[in-house]
Amino acid sequence: MSKSTGTHFKAFNLRADAAKVLHQILEEGQSARECLPLAQASLKDQDKAWLQEMVYGVLRNLPILQFWLRQLLDKPLKNRFKIVEQLIMLGFYQLAFSRVSQHAAVSETVAACQPLNTLAMKGLVNAILRTFIRDEYSQQPAPSKQVASGLPKWLYKKLESAYQDDFNDLIANMQTKAPIWLRVNSQKVTRESFAQELEQSGVEFSYTPEHPEALILSKGYDVTSLPGFDAGWFAVQDGAAQLAAHFLQPQANDSILDCCAAPGGKTCHIIESHPHLSKVTALEIDEKRAAKITENLTRLGHTANVIIGDASSPDKWWDGQLFDRVLLDAPCSATGIIRRHPDIKWLRKAKDIDVLVNLQKQILDAIWPLIKPGGTLLYATCSVLPQENHLQVSDFLSRTSNALLDNSFYNDSTDKPGKQILPGEQQMDGFYYARLVKS
Ligand SMILES: C[S@@+](CC[C@H](N)C(=O)[O-])C[C@H]1O[C@@H](n2cnc3c(N)ncnc32)[C@H](O)[C@@H]1O
Numbered sequence: 224m225s226k227s228t229g230t231h232f233k234a235f236n237l238r239a240d241a242a243k244v245l246h247q248i249l250e251e252g253q254s255a256r257e258c259l260p261l262a263q264a265s266l267k268d269q270d271k272a273w274l275q276e277m278v279y280g281v282l283r284n285l286p287i288l289q290f291w292l293r294q295l296l297d298k299p300l301k302n303r304f305k306i307v308e309q310l311i312m313l314g315f316y317q318l319a320f321s322r323v324s325q326h327a328a329v330s331e332t333v334a335a336c337q338p339l340n341t342l343a344m345k346g347l348v349n350a351i352l353r354t355f356i357r358d359e360y361s362q363q364p365a366p367s368k369q370v371a372s373g374l375p376k377w378l379y380k381k382l383e384s385a386y387q388d389d390f391n392d393l394i395a396n397m398q399t400k401a402p403i404w405l406r407v408n409s410q411k412v413t414r415e416s417f418a419q420e421l422e423q424s425g426v427e428f429s430y431t432p433e434h435p436e437a438l439i440l441s442k443g444y445d446v447t448s449l450p451g452f453d454a455g456w457f458a459v460q461d462g463a464a465q466l467a468a469h470f471l472q473p474q475a476n477d478s479i480l481d482c483c484a485a486p487g488g489k490t491c492h493i494i495e496s497h498p499h500l501s502k503v504t505a506l507e508i509d510e511k512r513a514a515k516i517t518e519n520l521t522r523l524g525h526t527a528n529v530i531i532g533d534a535s536s537p538d539k540w541w542d543g544q545l546f547d548r549v550l551l552d553a554p555c556s557a558t559g560i561i562r563r564h565p566d567i568k569w570l571r572k573a574k575d576i577d578v579l580v581n582l583q584k585q586i587l588d589a590i591w592p593l594i595k596p597g598g599t600l601l602y603a604t605c606s607v608l609p610q611e612n613h614l615q616v617s618d619f620l621s622r623t624s625n626a627l628l629d630n631s632f633y634n635d636s637t638d639k640p641g642k643q644i645l646p647g648e649q650q651m652d653g654f655y656y657a658r659l660v661k662s
Pocket residue numbers: 464482483484485486487488489490506507508509512532533534535552553554555586
């Protein structure tokens with residue numbers, strides 16, 4: 224992490240910017256994907272990275288930061304001063320979890336009160352951060368394992384009951400940072416020749432044998448400035464997501480449907496995985512997100528039939544031609560990618576899970592009749608919750624007489640249907656796959 228964040232003026236503005244972004248996420252329910260790039264737009268690369276580090280750092284450690292806040296703040300702040308709570312927690316984060324000096328952390332966090340129009344709170348922020356240092360709050364043990372885990376209570380409890388043996392590793396891995404994975408576009412370049420280009424540019428990376436098109440970057444790089452980005456030599460895609468095209472195993476002349484497709488990462492990989500597919504249809508309900516599919520297809524040099532429509536109502540968009548293979552990368556809790564997007568922990572609520580499970584069920588039932596006899600459906604989520612994964616698939620199998628589970632495709636020693644990948648396993652995100660065949 225960088226200690227120097229430019230001039231004094233720049234530095235205190237970055238703390239103010241970070242507090243604003245945290246307020247947008249935690250109080251207004253915006254996603255980091257929406258508000259962070261706007262806050263970063265006019266910043267230098269180093270400041271962009273530090274802003275993200277501060278925001279993500281607070282989101283990763285929120286329960287303990289909130290615990291300290293409750294101990295040091297007499298009563299919650301309200302209305303326009305609420306943002307000062309985010310600023311104080313940002314101060315705690317710097318003091319407890321970053322390499323910023325105590326002096327810089329306090330002075331620059333206090334100074335952020337001015338651009339936040341909360342000058343009246345300057346004394347309070349200063350006093351709380353100084354007490355935090357003096358009484359060595361950061362050395363105190365967390366009041367509970369749930370607070371130390373950085374997870375919201377409801378999610379901690381769900382995971383604890385679902386994963387007995389793997390639970391401790393799972394929650395520890397959900398707190399770590401995820402590496403950047405690239406997928407080489409095999410229709411444009413081989414992994415070996417792309418790797419040579421990266422080496423010549425001084426980029427450090429590694430391979431894994433299980434992912435034939437993948438490279439894992441050893442540290443954070445701006446991927447748009449890597450060789451071949453504009454020419455479409457590669458895409459950013461986690462290793463677990465790269466398994467979808469392999470598990471789907473497209474064959475020559477197949478007609479394929481990717482029915483929850485945006486931003487199109489897996490659609491593009493499916494196209495790259497076989498040069499002679501008959502047709503690839505990418506369906507997406509959200510018009511803005513569907514535009515991303517087209518953007519990605521264009522950059523990588525691919526074509527597909529992009530349709531805006533609802534996968535749970537095929538009568539509105541389907542032309543009646545059956546598909547050989549369908550990928551259903553279902554809308555889900557995204558609990559498997561929390562280490563990559565820590566805002567998910569605070570945006571997702573316990574009550575959302577049943578709604579998502581019901582939507583997944585509706586889509587499964589609506590899409591199944593669109594598959595040819597002998598055809599395949601690959602069900603996928605980036606979730607680690609059994610309800611969305613193996614329990615969802617067991618339920619589908621029990622009510623669908625012509626659906627067979629093909630568990631032979633992936634190595635999985637459990638007796639549960641499908642394959643659950645946990646975050647951190649071979650550096651991958653948390654994902655779930657189940658291959659279903661129509662008899
Ligand atoms: C997990 S993401 C898909 C990621 C994508 N497969 C990729 O690899 O780039 C799920 C997508 O499903 C879309 N979606 C949600 N409900 C849908 C529905 N009823 N019909 C079609 N798409 C839907 C969401 O807008 C979102 O873009």
